[in-house]
Amino acid sequence: MNLISGQLPWESTLPNPPAYPSLEGDITCDCLIVGAGMGGAMTAYRLSLSGADIVLIDKRATGNGSSHANTGLLQIANDKSLTSCINTFGEEQGVLFYKLCKRALGKILELPDQLDIDPLIIPRSSLLYASTPEDVPLLLQEYETLTAHGFDAEFWDEDKVRAHYAFSKPAALYSSGDAETNPFRTVHSLISKAHSRGVNIFEHTKARHYEFSAEGVTCYTDQGRIFAKHVIFAMGYETQEMKKDRGAKLINTYAMKTRPLKKLPKWHEQSLIWETARPYLYFRTTPDGCIIAGGKDEQLTTPERREVRVISQSRRLLEELEALFPEIRGVEVEYCWGGVFGSTRDGLPYVGPHPEFPHCYFIEGYGGNGTVYSMIASELLADTLAGKYRPELELFSLTRTAKPSPAPAVQT
Numbered sequence: 001m002n003l004i005s006g007q008l009p010w011e012s013t014l015p016n017p018p019a020y021p022s023l024e025g026d027i028t029c030d031c032l033i034v035g036a037g038m039g040g041a042m043t044a045y046r047l048s049l050s051g052a053d054i055v056l057i058d059k060r061a062t063g064n065g066s067s068h069a070n071t072g073l074l075q076i077a078n079d080k081s082l083t084s085c086i087n088t089f090g091e092e093q094g095v096l097f098y099k100l101c102k103r104a105l106g107k108i109l110e111l112p113d114q115l116d117i118d119p120l121i122i123p124r125s126s127l128l129y130a131s132t133p134e135d136v137p138l139l140l141q142e143y144e145t146l147t148a149h150g151f152d153a154e155f156w157d158e159d160k161v162r163a164h165y166a167f168s169k170p171a172a173l174y175s176s177g178d179a180e181t182n183p184f185r186t187v188h189s190l191i192s193k194a195h196s197r198g199v200n201i202f203e204h205t206k207a208r209h210y211e212f213s214a215e216g217v218t219c220y221t222d223q224g225r226i227f228a229k230h231v232i233f234a235m236g237y238e239t240q241e242m243k244k245d246r247g248a249k250l251i252n253t254y255a256m257k258t259r260p261l262k263k264l265p266k267w268h269e270q271s272l273i274w275e276t277a278r279p280y281l282y283f284r285t286t287p288d289g290c291i292i293a294g295g296k297d298e299q300l301t302t303p304e305r306r307e308v309r310v311i312s313q314s315r316r317l318l319e320e321l322e323a324l325f326p327e328i329r330g331v332e333v334e335y336c337w338g339g340v341f342g343s344t345r346d347g348l349p350y351v352g353p354h355p356e357f358p359h360c361y362f363i364e365g366y367g368g369n370g371t372v373y374s375m376i377a378s379e380l381l382a383d384t385l386a387g388k389y390r391p392e393l394e395l396f397s398l399t400r401t402a403k404p405s406p407a408p409a410v411q412t
Helices: 038-048 082-089 091-113 133-148 158-164 183-196 236-241 303-324 370-385 391-396
Strands: 004-007 027-034 054-057 122-129 154-157 171-180 200-202 207-212 217-221 225-233 248-258 272-275 282-285 291-299 333-344 350-354 357-364
Touching: 004 303, 027 038, 027 217, 038 054, 038 183, 038 357, 038 370, 054 183, 054 225, 082 091, 082 133, 091 171, 091 183, 091 370, 091 391, 133 154, 133 171, 154 158, 158 171, 183 200, 207 357, 217 357, 236 248, 236 333, 236 357, 248 303, 291 303, 303 333, 350 370, 350 391, 357 370, 370 391
Parallel strands: 027 054, 027 225, 054 200, 122 272, 225 357
Antiparallel strands: 004 333, 122 171, 154 171, 207 217, 217 225, 248 291, 248 333, 272 282, 282 291, 350 357
């Protein structure tokens, strides 16, 4: 699957990334991880702490799948609001999901002190603004839901938004505890650290097919075999090609990065910015004084068609950015790209086993918070492989119903 179009900004920030050999011959391991993107990197790093014998393979170079197109916004809040999660899954499960995201974000913020390559993970606040006046009541309801369950949030009226930013919006939610990152450096730093702890990494090693037995799984590659007790498929959107029950909707999404600005516009704490409209626009800054804008989602097309659309969609994103921050008019786009983006029907990622794939687990961190979902998945699966029961996996089950019936809230 061709996942990315256009020119991406991240490789220039790590000119000589670590490289790894291709697999030649046979190898045995406790767990094989397929996919060296964010999900595979998080899992390899987490499992490297366990002392188990781990192998990680990718048919490309490390970090060159969909994670390469990641724009690096890391948030506790999700595409699906906490209010919507509670309405869909019930209060207990909805709040659990957000608590897992909060815990995962906290663990991500701890990574820079644990890694040898700086992943450029920087704490940030977030501003979620009302796209229209009609969205204000829903925003206020979300504020009340978040604060009632112990999550950080402030409700800002139009005057307060205007006092802190170059633009005016009807209302907004302001929160702390989020972050931004360089996804390419993050993937490489996690895998490099895992490798230093004994994880075997093989690039340009394509899994051709698998055989399942009572003892485990045999993975056949072009130049050898991998005998694994367990397999974790962390192939992102490409796992959609493996299973009959795909469960996700794929679209095209676009992003662009400006050239460095002499001075950033009025932008409180260089917060992450997004909106209530769906599909939504989002904006962030970078350590070198650039601005990234993303969105303009559209129906999935051929890679050739997406390639053609990258330039026009980047112009539209620049127009949206200039409308938000008029003082930067005239700024130039340095990088623009498009990629495949996926979301599930109920807004939650898929993590866990599948009945048709014995001894296997999947990480499908679909949605706008994939890096956070990858951290959640790595923790849940590491515990599961160690024999610890994690009931949270039921929330992310690959075979969960598409139409859940939320349990009523408990009256106190």
